[in-house]
Amino acid sequence: MTNPILPVASPRESRAWLGAELRARKGATGITLVVGLLAAGTSIVPAYALGLLVDRVRAGGGTTALVPVAVTIVIAAVVGGLATGAGAHLIRRLGARILADLRERAVDTALRLPVAVLDRAGRGDLISRVGADISAIDRAVSDVLPTMISALLLAAISLAAIIGIDWRLGLAGAVAVPLYVLGARWYLPRAAPAYAAERVAIAHRSQQFVESVQGIRTVHAYRLEDRHLAGIAGASRRARDISMSVFALYTRFVGRINGAELAGLGSVLVVGFLLVRQGAVTLGEVSAAALLLHRLFGPILLLMVTFDKAQDAGASLARLVGVLRMEAESRAGVTTASARDLVLAGVSFSYDGVTPVLRDVSLRVEPGHHVALVGSTGAGKTTVASLAAGVLRPGQGNATLGGVPVTELPARTIAMVSQETHVFAGPLREDLRMARPQASPDELTAALARVGALAWALNLPDGLDTVVGDGGHPLTPAQAQQLALARVVLLDPAVVVLDEATAEAGSAGARDLEQAAASALEGRTALVVAHRLTQAVSADHIIVMEHGEIVESGPHAELIEAGGSYARLWTAWAARATDGKEPAAQRR
């Protein structure tokens, strides 16, 4: 899927990111490299030892001269085996850790992105990046990466060893390089489509077979056996032909690689012959150089056939590192957006594009002020709150904070506590930490205390470690809302939109929640849907809504004096409050 919004990192950016990650893990990277080099180093020892053996035999050395060489080869094999195993394990572990961090940072960045950016980018792209792309890299890290890195280290060490024997031998061996490159450039672009076609043909064959077996009664009933058998035979022939052509492609590729090996080895032997004749090197040294080159054939072929997998993983990495590039965007504006007006200007909205729910709504919440929205059920309060928080986008008009559309603000700039409070499954402590992952235990308890939830939280079976949410310890709706308010305290946003279901908590519970909300909102700019009129009394400004429109607005005292809808709501509320019923005044 092509996407103009979520960026893809350039190869240079991906390399820079990887370099920084490795530098940040100097210790683990260093040990991995040392063990890898030890494995590569020990695996070239037998070639050297065999070269030495040749010289000793030529010099007429007896069995005693040969034993140390044999022992060296055995020790090198054992150490090399152990080091190769340990190296692969260390590479996998390092890779898995870097990958885990990358996934966390990518998800974290994505969750902070403004709603508008996510909408434009398409959630599917994001989900495939943190899902399929991570899996592709993960497979490469545990499967091809250790082999590739070992092969590269071995190639580097072997080349250095050959040049160390005599640079002219190194040059002779290098004759193979352009031929390898040509072989790879011929094979790689053909291999991917060929393997893809083979997979499709095999899937088609299975499909034909399964369909015929599943519909066997119909096949018998209409005497369709011959037609179905012909279909299966045709699909099988196609699959067989494609598989054979894929195999032919691979053999032709291996033929080209064998050509490169022949050229490299042949040149080493010819140059070696001339050098031995000149007395520049010994026969044993030329043998060692030839064996070192030969030792590389397997790893180089492996590098080539796994190259496409590494390329796939590289492409996935670029897509993930691209998401990280948006980190700055996801954090920008958090501080600058504070101390700015929250404004809805001429906002109209409809959920289905037909029935208008809001008509020309304009309101302003000044920095540090609390504005209460009141009105009957269905008047449009929750819709206004969702538009102000950037959860919904206006059909007409604008919702802005400091002039910036709220949907383009980083996700945590405006916090919204809605009527559906979700308790995430897991320990209560982790539920709170969603709002601030680095929160210390003291900060967690302070946040709970501020919303009056500390006493009950400490009384849970395992205190803050009690597992809550789905399948965990049940919390009352009021407790869940207190938890949501504690998360607001931890998140510490400049602006809060509150649409709590205080009315559902019973009068005593509702009063506690009002207290908790007031405490959580202290010092912040707030737009509050006042489900109980007592919440409106203390607000700096009250907005009264009816049928999707603002019908009145002003401070409590002014609205009472005006004797309009708010005054009527208030009278009804006060009368019921004296009856001891304490209703949600706007729920008629």
Ligand SMILES: Nc1ncnc2c1ncn2[C@@H]1O[C@H](COP(=O)(O)OP(=O)(O)OP(=O)(O)O)[C@@H](O)[C@H]1O
């Ligand atoms: N998701 C939705 N899809 C379609 N219509 C909706 C949706 N949510 C709300 N509405 C409709 O929009 C109108 C305004 O609803 P809204 O929830 O904003 O009112 P409210 O004043 O908050 O009411 P309450 O006090 O009951 O929460 C109502 O007619 C409601 O039926």
